[in-house]
Amino acid sequence: MGTPGGAGSVEGADDLPEAADRRLGSGSFSSALTVPDFAACLQMGLQPVGLVQGFCVMQWGWYGANSPYMRGASPYAPSGGRGGYSATWQCPHGFVSTEHRMWGQNYEQSWVEAAWAQGFGSAYTRLVEEAHAIGAHGVIGVVDRATHLADMGVTEFHIMGTAVVVDGGPPPPGGQPWTTYLAGQRLAKLVEAGFMPVAVAATMASVRVWAYCVTEYLMEGGSWAWSGGPGTQEVDQIIHAHTAVRRIAREHVRQQLAGDSLQGARLLTSARRLSEGDEVIECTLRGTRVRRVRDADPLPTPRPTVRLT
Amino acid sequence: MSEPTGLPKGAGHRLEELEHGLFTSDLSVNEFLLVKEAGFHPLGFVMGSSIYHTGIQTRRWGQSQELTKLTEAMYNARELAMTRMEEEADQLGADGVVGVRLDVNYYEWGSDAAEFIAMGTAVKAESGASYRNTLGKPFTSDLSGQDFWTIMQTGYVPQGLVMGTCVYHIAHRGMMQALGNAGQNVELPNFTQALYEARELAMTRMQDEATQLGASGIVGVRLEEKSHQWGSHTIEFLALGTAVTRTSGEVTLPRPTTIISLDN
Numbered sequence: 190m191g192t193p194g195g196a197g198s199v200e201g202a203d204d205l206p207e208a209a210d211r212r213l214g215s216g217s218f219s220s221a222l223t224v225p226d227f228a229a230c231l232q233m234g235l236q237p238v239g240l241v242q243g244f245c246v247m248q249w250g251w252y253g254a255n256s257p258y259m260r261g262a263s264p265y266a267p268s269g270g271r272g273g274y275s276a277t278w279q280c281p282h283g284f285v286s287t288e289h290r291m292w293g294q295n296y297e298q299s300w301v302e303a304a305w306a307q308g309f310g311s312a313y314t315r316l317v318e319e320a321h322a323i324g325a326h327g328v329i330g331v332v333d334r335a336t337h338l339a340d341m342g343v344t345e346f347h348i349m350g351t352a353v354v355v356d357g358g359p360p361p362p363g364g365q366p367w368t369t370y371l372a373g374q375r376l377a378k379l380v381e382a383g384f385m386p387v388a389v390a391a392t393m394a395s396v397r398v399w400a401y402c403v404t405e406y407l408m409e410g411g412s413w414a415w416s417g418g419p420g421t422q423e424v425d426q427i428i429h430a431h432t433a434v435r436r437i438a439r440e441h442v443r444q445q446l447a448g449d450s451l452q453g454a455r456l457l458t459s460a461r462r463l464s465e466g467d468e469v470i471e472c473t474l475r476g477t478r479v480r481r482v483r484d485a486d487p488l489p490t491p492r493p494t495v496r497l498t
Numbered sequence: 499m500s501e502p503t504g505l506p507k508g509a510g511h512r513l514e515e516l517e518h519g520l521f522t523s524d525l526s527v528n529e530f531l532l533v534k535e536a537g538f539h540p541l542g543f544v545m546g547s548s549i550y551h552t553g554i555q556t557r558r559w560g561q562s563q564e565l566t567k568l569t570e571a572m573y574n575a576r577e578l579a580m581t582r583m584e585e586e587a588d589q590l591g592a593d594g595v596v597g598v599r600l601d602v603n604y605y606e607w608g609s610d611a612a613e614f615i616a617m618g619t620a621v622k623a624e625s626g627a628s629y630r631n632t633l634g635k636p637f638t639s640d641l642s643g644q645d646f647w648t649i650m651q652t653g654y655v656p657q658g659l660v661m662g663t664c665v666y667h668i669a670h671r672g673m674m675q676a677l678g679n680a681g682q683n684v685e686l687p688n689f690t691q692a693l694y695e696a697r698e699l700a701m702t703r704m705q706d707e708a709t710q711l712g713a714s715g716i717v718g719v720r721l722e723e724k725s726h727q728w729g730s731h732t733i734e735f736l737a738l739g740t741a742v743t744r745t746s747g748e749v750t751l752p753r754p755t756t757i758i759s760l761d762n
Contacts (some may be wrong), residue, residue, distance in 0.1 A: 225648055308685070
């Protein structure tokens with residue numbers, strides 16, 4: 190889904206709070222870099238100019254487990270009627286009882302992905318606005334998190350990093366600072382290899398699993414061993430969901446790359462059980478969009494070492 | 499304690515022993531080695547403590563606002579603990595304190611009271627040169643021994659552990675407001691602005707402290723959030739970092755060496 194990778198244009202710092210202006214306007218810099226990363230930053234000719242951040246609080250939780258909204262969505266309609274990935278499974282037993290799950294379906298929750306993209310994208314745009322406001326060339330060591338605020342039913346997106354200027358360097362193309370999750374020696378190695386960071390790329394994919402009888406039976410620990418079948422076996426519907434959610438996340442990020450490469454990709458998948466046979470599988474994929482700007486420098490011969498710790 | 503920033507009698511006896519050459523420290527062996535390599539000698543483990551009663555402040559159900567009384571309490575209590583730790587270091591003739599940790603503990607016996615503790619290792623330059631900060635006090639920093647060595651190599655010296663705090667009450671949403679947005683993916687701008695403002699206030703105060711020390715920057719900034727015992731809608735935002743100043747003279751940073759570790 191949308192976002193930052195191609196990152197929204199800098200629209201000025203109109204929606205930043207008053208305190209942010211005061212902080213960013215002061216003479217000293219602050220940085221969230223660790224000391225080794227700070228030293229590596231200076232060694233590369235980058236000067237930290239300030240800690241920059243962006244927030245967005247989104248109403249989002251309402252679409253969660255067992256909400257009236259979800260109950261209203263037919264599990265039999267393709268993707269709950271919204272397009273995107275969808276697959277169905279049919280029970281081999283025919284009608285057994287009204288409680289028997291004759292159909293199963295996996296479907297992409299595109300509205301959940303849209304909420305995540307909107308929250309992350311707004312927070313990211315504010316981070317870039319802050320960096321732009323202090324004349325930064327780039328933002329390094331970006332970290333982000335999405336936190337559910339207790340008792341409020343909302344999710345907060347918080348993204349922060351350290352704005353830097355390149356000693357004697359020209360302003361970034363279009364005046365928009367580049368951003369990267371990397372800092373310190375990892376960033377130095379990237380630059381040595383002939384690449385420059387363009388922007389952070391991040392996305393989330395969400396697939397809902399509505400189990401049919403076979404999946405439900407296997408997920409509850411059942412097996413076909415009693416009838417001479419295999420004692421352990423794959424749960425086809427769940428495997429499909431896990432494969433799909435990773436594929437969707439990769440496709441979303443690929444759309445943000447626009448021909449560049451993704452460096453340091455971190456793919457995290459989690460599953461939440463909502464009720465018996467019903468779960469949501471979510472996958473986030475983060476990385477730094479990088480572009481080759483020159484040939485790689487040959488690396489010096491490494492020195493073998495043994496640490497005494 | 500005879501005065502607000504005074505030290506207890508027990509501390510006097512312990513510090514006397516340290517003045518006679520024995521030293522204690524919470525540095526690991528590697529940290530000790532690097533602090534020595536940076537040209538400093540540990541003098542002793544120093545600490546400061548303050549048990550503080552936090553007052554009560556009424557908050558409006560539907561309004562986001564800073565709770566200034568609580569902010570002051572959290573700030574003053576930490577400041578008292580830090581000042582006492584600095585006094586111990588000063589008594590030892592230290593140039594600074596490294597590896598400072600700031601903790602808050604709550605005890606069952608003290609409702610609405612909390613103990614604020616600051617601890618670290620006092621160090622002194624072996625060259626005899628003074629590394630005290632612009633206020634003439636020992637510098638404080640939460641840098642580890644390794645980080646302390648590294649920052650000295652970059653031509654910066656620590657000035658002080660700086661902090662800013664802001665206790666903020668986040669408004670509850672009204673029924674009509676919640677119903678109005680029901681079922682939509684929508685940003686809640688009031689919440690965004692409230693959280694934004696609270697963190698910015700904490701960070702601005704931290705930066706103001708650094709400016710008072712004449713620092714050129716702050717490294718290793720951490721943003722911590724805790725609700726303590728106030729409920730989920732009241733949050734303390736704490737910004738912490740080490741203010742540093744650039745020393746005069748050009749520093750040539752060593753080029754990193756590529757290595758292959760032969761460890762597992």
